[in-house]
Amino acid sequence: MFDVRLCATESLTNVIDHVGEGTPVTVRVIGGQAHDRTRIEVTDSDPRALPTLRSATETEESGRGLAVLDALTDRWGVDLGPDRKTVWCEIGHPALREESPPRTTLTAPLMGL
16 A cells, blocks of 8 residues: 555656646546555646656656656556646556566657647
8 A cells, every 4th residue: 555655646746846836636546455456547737748757866856756656566657638648557466466467658649739
């Protein structure tokens, strides 16, 4: 459950830092202990501010949020709409992680934006 909370807060922090404080967001957590994995979705209204996985240097104070998601999740990605984006990630439950599919990063095309 700690991983779910950390991934949700990292995703929300990215919206605040890169889209702007006060941006309306929708957070969905799907699944849970009764399922084989938990999916976290954070949707905001700016399809132009796409998340980018990068390597932060030791002295940088930011730039590690997606690296945390990448390390803790089985997979993550971005779904784009004409007026929104949803950053999502999926975390398999620890007992099932050995059977999880390989990690992939999925990014939708910009669709004419």
